[in-house]
Amino acid sequence: MENVDALMHGFGIAVTVPHLALMVVGVLLGILVGVLPGLGAPNGVSLLLPLTFGMQPVSAIILLSSMYWGALFGGSVTSILFNIPGEPSSVATTFDGYPMARDGRPTTALATAFGSAAFGALVGVVLITFLAAWVAKAALAFGPPEFFAVYFLAFASFVGMGGYPPIKTLVSLSIGFAIAAIGIDTVSGAVRLTMGVDELVKGVNFIVAVMGLFGIGELLIATEESFQLKSVSSRVDWREVVRTIATLPRHGVAMLRSAAIGCWMGITPGGPTAASFMSYAIAKRLSRRSQAFGRGEPEGIVAPETADHAAGTSALLPMLSLGIPGSATAAVMMGGLMIWGLNPGPMLFIEQKDFVWGLIASMYVGNIVAVVLVLATVPVFAALMRVPFYLIAPLILIICTVGAYSVSNSYLDVLLMLGFGVVGYLFKKLSYPLAPLVLATVIGDKAEDAFRQSMLMSKGSLGIFVSNGLVGSLMAAGLILLLLPLLLQLRRLRAPKPSFDQEPSP
Amino acid sequence: MRLATGIAILALGATLGSIATPALAEWHPTKPIEFVATAGPGGGTDNLARTIQSIITKHKLTDQPVIVVNKGGGSGAEGYTYGKALAGDPYKVIFGTSNAWQQPMVSKVAFKHTDLTPIAALAQDEFLLWVKQDAPYKTVTDYLKAVAAKPGDFKMGGAQSKDTDEVLTRLIEKTANVKFTYIPFKSGAEAAVQLAGGHIDSHVNNPSESLGQWRGGTQRPLCAFTSERLPKGPLITATEGWHDVPTCVESGLNIPRFQQPRTVWLPGKVTPDQVAFYVAMMKKAQATPEWKEYIERTSQTETFLAGPDFEKFMTEDIERVHKIAAEQGWLVN
Amino acid sequence: MISRRVLEIATAVLTGTFGATVAISSLDNGIGWSTAGVEAGAFPFLVGLIILLGSLYNLVRSRLDPPQVSITRADMRALLALFLPAAAFVAAIPLLGMYVATAAYMLGVLAVRPAVSRLKALVYAGVTPLLLYLVFEWAFQVSLPHGVLGEILGF
Incomplete structure (x- = not known):
């Protein structure tokens, strides 16, 4: 097979002592920026970019992509330990990761997350290795109506999940949409919903909302639940890490399914965030232990993490083959590619074989390096859980403040973050679900853009959403996912009505 | 903005600008300088800011560190509004395009370009008309004939709404007496992919935005909106380079020139010697081999407009865009 | 209640x-x-x-x-004990800058704890802003607000 030969050639380029050293440096730096909210892979990449100008392009991209892997892994750490997602795509990890960590099992939670993340990433790389040409072609089939259908499918799978008062879910979802609409509208160029605050023209950044809703909100809830952590074993326990990894194959079906969802959403414009939410929702519906989701169920960590990394990895493919960056980090890397004299686009795979296959090979090796390093640090991170509340509370607050500020050097963001904190507290207390709000904040405006672009194309006819097989089947799948729970509920209504107010799942 | 007030303010700005050019009491930065890119990471504006940053650092054009921050929210409005709020602060240098004066015309943003102090225009990005590789049109006249036959059926994609891409689209419509449906996307790169997938019929991307796609044989340029052909350079496809693309005028579409300047600003209310310092710094940056390399790589046209020249350029551009915006009913003030 | x-x-x-x-x-x-x-x-x-x-x-x-x-009343007290100092901290940032505000906030919340010795509180109050400075300002070139105070001191 041609691709296997090319890949072996790539390994020859990637696996050299200097390149392995670069990977270790990149991964460690990535973990650092990933763990610290407010700093992310884009910071690290733009910091390193000037250093790479003197390097061979392939060395440079190995350094930068290793940092990307490190940051992806690091982003889950604060989600699990403190309920503060550092990246949009690790929000879904908080749903079960944080309860598990609070239950005294931070090591297990972290190891589960990292193990399944590595699996997801590997599936993503395998996909890139063997189906690159096909994937690039498949991605071209997506125009605005198809984009909208993919977003619709993501919303439908998540919203129909249930477990919360339906009207509260609707309010929460709609608030997310409204937040996403703040700022300048792509389709008309008009300024929307700034409500007299000029600075809001930039929109409300997702990180600001999430750090308030989850980080600060949880902190406020924790004060009154007399934050009693179950005693975490004080010994640094490496065996627990190994044991956890060894039990992961038990979730094999969920992992494969989540990886498939992740790759699919990574290639289509859904992206890692939608992938992780969708995968979580589907895992919850299909799992036999559905009731345990939201209370520290391992599968609730496996599903979003696998999908997130599978999507994050396969999202690099459109960047290389089409020149559309799937994320801010990918955008900075793409800027780098151009500075190194490479043009991302359809010809890259043909003209720059060494570069492309060196990069792909480094994805295998880099992910292995990353997961080894990150697993080695698990006990260290888990030890953070032993810091007493009176000390960790102000530290979390300071970190969220700095994080919100550094998103765009804006004090307004800090105030917003604090405001979101109060909202997060109220919502959690009154069982309004936060997840639909977050999902709508992240992809709501994209879905709206796609819808309106489609309307422009069709001159106002909704028929465009059934105009070909692809978009039609996506829409049909979305409708089924959305309506199925309603139908089931209608049937259940004849039975005694279940109480809504005591379901702590997301 | 009313045209009269605009011109009055511009005239005022021009006088200030002309005072600024001669060497007054020298000013030097004593704190780190922040470059504000009014675009997200990876875009053209961000690339320019980072290129200048690396040139300044490499050639030690100042002994203070230079930091790049991205404020691309609201199609750049975030960065300009930030600059407006920091009037008098000579440590914030704002990098943008012509949307500094175009955006306030067409949307209710909280800044006007007169809230900022112009430093220079450093480069002009060129525009081309692109169609899908396998489209049946050989020349721009072929294409426009087809468009004229079915008004509104052809889809022109572009970056953002009521920005340069749409202005140019409307200009084409007027000149050739045709009607497109304009579909705004987030960026030119996105429009290029949509064209490759056949979801739109054409777009007016800059050379650098569609270079890879042209090489890859998914789309090709019909004509360039330049007064003469683009400079000779290496071949892009097996047989063609930028110089082989006819100008739009020579192939029958009478739009002699359409460019997007890359602009640099300071916040308002800075002193003339501070302006002079940055004008000189940008000038020095342009004299380096790294800059030449950047211009070639991105297929832009080098230019250096500062002081009254820059003001004159702005006044002309405002007049032209204002006319189109008024015809389209885009004006907000 | x-x-x-x-x-x-x-x-x-x-x-x-x-x-x-x-x-x-x-x-x-x-x-x-x-x-x-x-x-x-x-x-x-x-x-x-x-x-x-x-x-x-x-x-x-x-x-x-x-x-x-x-x-409950006790809940409320715990809630306010966390939220009010936090709000004061955020309110102080434009004036004192991130670093001084962080130090003051840490010192304030730790000093009222009988379990924490004065010396320990001082050390935490000193180390936290220092780490922030090293990671953000120095290593990653993210400038945190210096506040009115910083302007007066020329920082």
């Missing part, structure tokens, strides 16, 4: 006000169809309306809640 009913009502009023504001300010953007397609305000208007109606429903439904206590 705050009952669940009061909390529900307060939240519904909060979300309802937000919904109404969103719907009303969308009217400026146009909520119909124009030559440029679906107008910019249409979608936010709809969303605002849904929030408003949903909030009204939640408001009415809150009357069905039993008047059980949701936040």
Whole structure:
């Protein structure tokens, strides 16, 4: 097979002592920026970019992509330990990761997350290795109506999940949409919903909302639940890490399914965030232990993490083959590619074989390096859980403040973050679900853009959403996912009505 | 903005600008300088800011560190509004395009370009008309004939709404007496992919935005909106380079020139010697081999407009865009 | 003491006000169809309306809640003990800058703890801003606010 030969050639380029050293440096730096909210892979990449100008392009991209892997892994750490997602795509990890960590099992939670993340990433790389040409072609089939259908499918799978008062879910979802609409509208160029605050023209950044809703909100809830952590074993326990990894194959079906969802959403414009939410929702519906989701169920960590990394990895493919960056980090890397004299686009795979296959090979090796390093640090991170509340509370607050500020050097963001904190507290207390709000904040405006672009194309006819097989089947799948729970509920209504107010799942 | 007030303010700005050019009491930065890119990471504006940053650092054009921050929210409005709020602060240098004066015309943003102090225009990005590789049109006249036959059926994609891409689209419509449906996307790169997938019929991307796609044989340029052909350079496809693309005028579409300047600003209310310092710094940056390399790589046209020249350029551009915006009913003030 | 009913009502009023504001300010953007397609305000208007109606429903439904206590007096005290210093910290940032405000905040919340010795509190108050400076300002070139104080000191 041609691709296997090319890949072996790539390994020859990637696996050299200097390149392995670069990977270790990149991964460690990535973990650092990933763990610290407010700093992310884009910071690290733009910091390193000037250093790479003197390097061979392939060395440079190995350094930068290793940092990307490190940051992806690091982003889950604060989600699990403190309920503060550092990246949009690790929000879904908080749903079960944080309860598990609070239950005294931070090591297990972290190891589960990292193990399944590595699996997801590997599936993503395998996909890139063997189906690159096909994937690039498949991605071209997506125009605005198809984009909208993919977003619709993501919303439908998540919203129909249930477990919360339906009207509260609707309010929460709609608030997310409204937040996403703040700022300048792509389709008309008009300024929307700034409500007299000029600075809001930039929109409300997702990180600001999430750090308030989850980080600060949880902190406020924790004060009154007399934050009693179950005693975490004080010994640094490496065996627990190994044991956890060894039990992961038990979730094999969920992992494969989540990886498939992740790759699919990574290639289509859904992206890692939608992938992780969708995968979580589907895992919850299909799992036999559905009731345990939201209370520290391992599968609730496996599903979003696998999908997130599978999507994050396969999202690099459109960047290389089409020149559309799937994320801010990918955008900075793409800027780098151009500075190194490479043009991302359809010809890259043909003209720059060494570069492309060196990069792909480094994805295998880099992910292995990353997961080894990150697993080695698990006990260290888990030890953070032993810091007493009176000390960790102000530290979390300071970190969220700095994080919100550094998103765009804006004090307004800090105030917003604090405001979101109060909202997060109220919502959690009154069982309004936060997840639909977050999902709508992240992809709501994209879905709206796609819808309106489609309307422009069709001159106002909704028929465009059934105009070909692809978009039609996506829409049909979305409708089924959305309506199925309603139908089931209608049937259940004849039975005694279940109480809504005591379901702590997301 | 009313045209009269605009011109009055511009005239005022021009006088200030002309005072600024001669060497007054020298000013030097004593704190780190922040470059504000009014675009997200990876875009053209961000690339320019980072290129200048690396040139300044490499050639030690100042002994203070230079930091790049991205404020691309609201199609750049975030960065300009930030600059407006920091009037008098000579440590914030704002990098943008012509949307500094175009955006306030067409949307209710909280800044006007007169809230900022112009430093220079450093480069002009060129525009081309692109169609899908396998489209049946050989020349721009072929294409426009087809468009004229079915008004509104052809889809022109572009970056953002009521920005340069749409202005140019409307200009084409007027000149050739045709009607497109304009579909705004987030960026030119996105429009290029949509064209490759056949979801739109054409777009007016800059050379650098569609270079890879042209090489890859998914789309090709019909004509360039330049007064003469683009400079000779290496071949892009097996047989063609930028110089082989006819100008739009020579192939029958009478739009002699359409460019997007890359602009640099300071916040308002800075002193003339501070302006002079940055004008000189940008000038020095342009004299380096790294800059030449950047211009070639991105297929832009080098230019250096500062002081009254820059003001004159702005006044002309405002007049032209204002006319189109008024015809389209885009004006907000 | 705050009952669940009061909390529900307060939240519904909060979300309802937000919904109404969103719907009303969308009217400026146009909520119909124009030559440029679906107008910019249409979608936010709809969303605002849904929030408003949903909030009204939640408001009415809150009357069905039993008047059980949701936040006890002790809860409230713990809540305010965390929130008020935090708000003061955030309010102090424009004046003192991030570093000095961080130090003051750490010192303030730790000094009132009998379990923490003065020396320890001082060390934490000193080390936290130093780490922030090293990671953000120095290593990653992210400038944190220096505040009015910083300006006076020329930092």
